[in-house]
Amino acid sequence: MTPIPSNDAKWPEYGIEHVTCCPVCSVQERSLLHQGLEDRIFFSAPGRWNMYRCGGCGCAYLDPRPTLETIGLAYTRYYTHTTAKPNSSEDLTGLRGFRKKLANGYRNWRYGTQYQPASIFGVLAAFLIPGARHSIDIAFRFLPRTHSRSKVLDVGFGSGEFLSYARDAGWTAVGVDIDPEVLKNGRSKGFLVRHGGIEAYADEKESFDLITISHVIEHLHDPVNTLSQAYTLLKPGGILWLATPNIDSYGHARYGRHWRGLEPPRHLVVFNPKALRKLLSDLGFQQIRLISQASATRFLFAASERIKKGIDPYDERHHVPSWRAWLAVLATIGRLDKSEIINLTCMKPETP
Template identity: 25%
Template sequence: MKQTTETTPTFFCPVCRCKEYVIVCREVPDFRFRVDGVWSSARCLNCNVIYLVAPLDDSKSPCPPPVYSQHSTPDVTPLQGKGLSGKMKEYIRKSILKKHGYNIEKGNCFLGKLLQFFPQIVLKAQWGQIIFPSAMPHGRLLDIGCGNGRFLNIMGKLGWLIYGVEPDPESALIAQTTSGALIYPSLDEIKALPFQFDIITMNHVLEHIQTPREVLNACWLLLKPAGKIAISTPNWGSLCRKVFNKYWYGLDAPRHKILYECGTLKTLLQESGFSEHIISTTSIREGMVSFRKSYFFRFGRSPSTIIKTSWFFVSMLAELCTSSLGEEIIAWARKK
């Protein structure tokens, strides 16, 4: 179907303020939480980000707190394993931590490097964290949108000095209690601190932010010279999105306000004062959850075993051709 350029004095791109756009997903309902209404997503014709044409006001609470917020105590498996299987998992985890530079007894750094070819094993060993910074003794880490503090808990045990930003007071209290980190309700309070950070992380946060340029500029100021920022966010350029479009699980209207591809996120980071960008995506094969959810949104039923198996092999073939079709973008960049 032919796409037409639209302009309006009411809506504009939240990243570059351009008023010219093309609708890419029209009248999408909230498949996930059934919030009343429909929303359209548009591609900005200037900076190419995908944005919700009329995002829902946050004060209307578009997501039920028990589901979307993290009000449960985080479960962080200790390094010690029990039994033969547990000992093997422990050795694998310690090998991967050694590869990241952590001073861990046992483990094998060479094995940790070899395991990078098996992303699902690495992800499980990293407690499910796709953002996993290398060791830095006494380094200061700020996690924006820290939820119940699970990531901070892990990083604190590995020697980082940990801080968090979490606007939900119940999640923030859990994070502070379980991790020992100082948790602040917004970046404004962080700006008053008398020190800067070695790394700032945002795990599935950027897509919820209506003013990403302002937030990234604030991160730049909060980082030490040559400090790093690490971001994970849904990939608009993913294979699953290309297949399902408005039914794609990662679209998540009306909560995901801006979506990025590798190129658009890199440009935004460059314009915010960051360099030495490393932009990648997760393995396409790791997107099976998104595939199952998207399939259910589209057809109203779960995919059969044959369909799931077919998708797995299609994903493998696609991965041989390109590395940019994964479900999530992982971006690392350094303050200039």
């Protein structure tokens, strides 16, 4: 396998801005964490980037960074991954077909979907194999069962996979995204979607039972503002679902500048669980709960191992040993604050 050459192109000077304080807590004190980072994920963004760790909250952030006006240059080869749909007719023979029947049986029982083919024995299988059950629950983002027309907003809905799951589970599902191609795809599937960030729904205060922001806040110039707006748009008692890479993870400790979660210069801020908890609590959220994401650990370790070796992190022809990832999965059972992804839910209180 040929190693991928280094990228010597520069980000345009007019499209760079300096960050004078931490985008999460506004503290100016900091230390250099990584110097001269490059886009080793999609190999599309020019430039070399420095990342600092905040002396106040411990989050990491780029300085300098691309401006809001030019950040689009970093997304020319960016893509969102999709998975096989529960209703698709492929792979219905043999073991894969049997597994799909079982998985659909659990989905239909837990989330009220109507997927076919399905077997009720899937419910039993799901409880006997908690890892498989957890993967399904993560895909559905642990949607509460709904008996009325509950409404969910997915910020940065990407492939629309979650919007589809939510609609199949009986929710009114709407989304917002900055990518025109993503919007076109969402509309072709019949979803009501808007262009931009969460502010595109500023006219719908206290309208949503659930807001999901999965792998988005690390891309934002002002993540605090987005989380604050999420609070405003939720109904009292509404739930926020968040997922974002964890700078305090075992993976970052092991792979350092090669860790997949850094993704310069698309990831402008990389959070840690303590800082995110404090931020959410300061915004008024309660009942902040971390959720395990074991499958993400396996993916991030494999991708980081490939980046370390100088090859495409998505090149699955290059096999990497998985025992380190499994050790990390085991280690995070008792230490979710060290997991690769900070995945959490929190609630807007019923009464302020």
